Amino acid sequence: MNGKTPSIIYIIGTYPGLTTTFIDREVMALRSMGVRLQILSIRQPWTKLSAEQEALRKDVTYLLPVKWLPLIISHLRYALTKPKHFFSTLVYLLTRPHPSLRARLLTLIHFVEGVYAAYMLRHTPGQHLHAHFIDRAATVALVASRLLGIPYSVTAHASDIYVNPVLLKEKLTNAKFASTCTAYNRSYLSQFGKDLFNHKLLCIYHGLELERYVNEQHTRTGRPIILSVGQLQERKGLSYLVEACGILRDRGVQFECRIIGEGPLRPTLQEQIHQLELEDYVRLVGALPHEEVIAQYQEATVFALPAILGKDGDRDGIPNVILEALSMGLPVVSTAHSGIPEVIEEGVNGLLVPPEDAQAFSSALERLICDPEMGNAFGKAGRKIVADRFNPEKNARRLLEAFVA
Numbered sequence: 135m136n137g138k139t140p141s142i143i144y145i146i147g148t149y150p151g152l153t154t155t156f157i158d159r160e161v162m163a164l165r166s167m168g169v170r171l172q173i174l175s176i177r178q179p180w181t182k183l184s185a186e187q188e189a190l191r192k193d194v195t196y197l198l199p200v201k202w203l204p205l206i207i208s209h210l211r212y213a214l215t216k217p218k219h220f221f222s223t224l225v226y227l228l229t230r231p232h233p234s235l236r237a238r239l240l241t242l243i244h245f246v247e248g249v250y251a252a253y254m255l256r257h258t259p260g261q262h263l264h265a266h267f268i269d270r271a272a273t274v275a276l277v278a279s280r281l282l283g284i285p286y287s288v289t290a291h292a293s294d295i296y297v298n299p300v301l302l303k304e305k306l307t308n309a310k311f312a313s314t315c316t317a318y319n320r321s322y323l324s325q326f327g328k329d330l331f332n333h334k335l336l337c338i339y340h341g342l343e344l345e346r347y348v349n350e351q352h353t354r355t356g357r358p359i360i361l362s363v364g365q366l367q368e369r370k371g372l373s374y375l376v377e378a379c380g381i382l383r384d385r386g387v388q389f390e391c392r393i394i395g396e397g398p399l400r401p402t403l404q405e406q407i408h409q410l411e412l413e414d415y416v417r418l419v420g421a422l423p424h425e426e427v428i429a430q431y432q433e434a435t436v437f438a439l440p441a442i443l444g445k446d447g448d449r450d451g452i453p454n455v456i457l458e459a460l461s462m463g464l465p466v467v468s469t470a471h472s473g474i475p476e477v478i479e480e481g482v483n484g485l486l487v488p489p490e491d492a493q494a495f496s497s498a499l500e501r502l503i504c505d506p507e508m509g510n511a512f513g514k515a516g517r518k519i520v521a522d523r524f525n526p527e528k529n530a531r532r533l534l535e536a537f538v539a
Contacts (some may be wrong), residue, residue, distance in 0.1 A: 137247050141170040143260035145224060145251065145275045149175040149194060149269055150187040150392070153365060156315075156340040156422055156454050158190060159268055161339060164531035165333060169537075172258060177268060184423045197251055204489055208253030209246070214282050223280045227273070230304050237300050244270050246408040246476075248277025261282060262537050268312070269294040284530065285310040289338075289495030289538065292472075293369075295319060296447040306331045311536050316451040331342045338533055341526025344517070347461035350432060357390045358503045361434035361464075363427060363455040366397030366418075369448045371440035371489065373399075378440070378496035380410040387500055389415065391438075392428060396421040416435045436502045436509060439468045441491040457524055460484075460516030465509040466520060467498045477523070483516035 143166070150158060164171050173190075176197045183191065212220045227245055251274050263286035266276035272288045279286035281403065287310045295302070295314075303326050306312050313336040314320050320337045354491040360379070363368040372393060379391050391401070400418060409414050422430070431437075438460035441450045452473040459466055460477070467485035468474050478484040485501065487494035502509045 139168045139170050140534070141259050141261045141293055142172070142537060143255060143258060143263050143264045144171065144173045145263060145271045145278070146173065146175050147178040147269065147271045148179055149173060149185055149266075150190050151179050151181070152181050154266075155187075156342075158187065158531070159337050159341050159343060160530055161190070163526045164534060166527075167530065167534060169534065170259070172260065174255065176247060177275065180510050181421065182423060184425060186424075195252050195254065197247060197254065199246055199251065204253065205246070205250050208250045211253060213251055217280060219280050227277075227301070227304075228254060230301055232300060233298060237298075240270075241273060241300065244273040245277055248274040248421045252278040252281035255282065262287070262310075266536070267291055267294040267539070268299070268302065268305055271299065273311075276305060276308055279308075287311045287313070288315040290319060290323065292319070292451045293448045295322065297444075298446070302326060302466070303330070306334065309334060311336060311539075313533060313536065314451075315340050316476055318473040318476065319451055333496065336536060338453070338529050338536075339524050340457070341529045342454070342457045342461055342520055342524050344461055344521055347428065347431070347458060349513075357388045358431055358435035360389055360391040360436055360438050360457070360499060360503075361394070362391070362419075362438045363394045363430075363431055363458075364453065366393075366399040366403060366438060367448070368399065368444040368446075369442060369450055370395075371442035374440040374442070374490060374492045374495055375405050375438055376403060376410065376412065376416055377492035377500060377528065378415050378438075379412055379493060381496035382500060382503075383412065384416055385496075385500065387503060389435075389499075389503060389527060391416040392430065392434075393417070394419045394422055394427060411462055425501050427458075427464070431459060432462060434459075434464055435506075436499060437464045437466045438495070438499060439466070440487075440492075440495050441469050441474060442490070443471065450474070457520055460513075460518045463510075463513035463517050465502050465512035467495065467502065469495075477519060479515075479519070483512045483519055526532070 173194045263275045265271040265288045268288045268290040275286040311334040449472045469489040470486040471489045480486045485498040
């Protein structure tokens with residue numbers, strides 16, 4: 135890749151979104167370095183976005199909803215002008231091992247989308263494709279890469295690796311490189327590679343702009359606040375947080391717990407709160423724009439995320455909300471699970487307990503609620519760790535070096 139301003143095209147399943155603000159930071163960091171970065175999103179966002187994300191959205195090209203005439207033209211065009219690439223890619227994808235017939239049919243749909251994406255990008259000055267998440271977006275990138283004759287790479291995250299992955303080995307083998315956001319993920323992916331793609335695997339942490347996360351250190355009044363932020367899904371382990379709150383209440387600890395986020399487990403969690411008679415202690419706030427989440431960090435005493443391994447294999451890497459909480463100078467209570475110990479150092483910037491242990495989780499929360507000086511010390515250490523390891527410019531620079539290598 136030559137020239138001082140490389141041209142990169144990002145392919146993302148849905149963009150922007152409230153749960154992918156780390157991509158926003160990466161995009162802005164790369165653009166600040168002079169990269170001409172364009173974004174192709176397969177789907178349009180369906181959640182409320184921040185003002186900053188609404189501005190980012192204006193420059194995004196959307197694949198869906200499909201325009202049928204261009205879709206038909208795209209397939210006719212490549213079938214006639216690049217028949218070898220078109221048909222060999224189709225055969226390659228459909229003859230690889232799939233876990234089910236449904237998965238194979240979805241791969242066919244993603245091939246169709248990939249051809250359409252190549253057609254939409256045919257006049258776009260891009261020298262490299264990069265897929266965020268090694269799922270549908272990576273299949274689309276693989277197809278478009280072959281038809282456009284430019285390389286592609288991927289960033290693998292969490293559920294896209296662990297929950298029913300399809301064509302994982304093929305996507306990694308054909309990519310120029312694959313980055314992932316934790317050393318835990320890199321170790322897991324290396325099991326599939328042997329000599330095929332292990333040399334392509336990079337661990338590049340997500341970046342966080344510390345200047346956006348400044349705690350005013352105002353005097354807190356009222357009950358201490360336990361804050362948790364995340365999708366209401368099994369892997370977040372929030373049922374154990376609610377159970378821990380019941381234990382704290384029974385011990386006579388005064389507190390308020392706020393859980394920010396939406397998801398399929400909301401009715402289950404609400405019922406658990408009702409059954410434990412915790413309505414005066416635990417509140418499901420719902421999803422909030424990022425600016426309002428930052429305001430919630432300002433009021434919090436301790437951040438809590440009892441992450442677990444889901445029954446379907448789903449798990450977090452290093453949840454970005456933990457980085458945000460540390461940046462705001464909050465002590466963190468979480469679990470010794472997945473990539474979390476790569477950022478939470480026991481007794482330095484937070485406390486780690488075994489997953490699925492509400493008793494241990496409640497005891498860790500009680501320690502920090504009852505010892506504000508410990509919490510303040512943990513908060514200062516946490517902000518320093520984020521500054522050292524999760525600098526967005528530094529980590530985006532590593533990604534850029536991989537693009538242009």
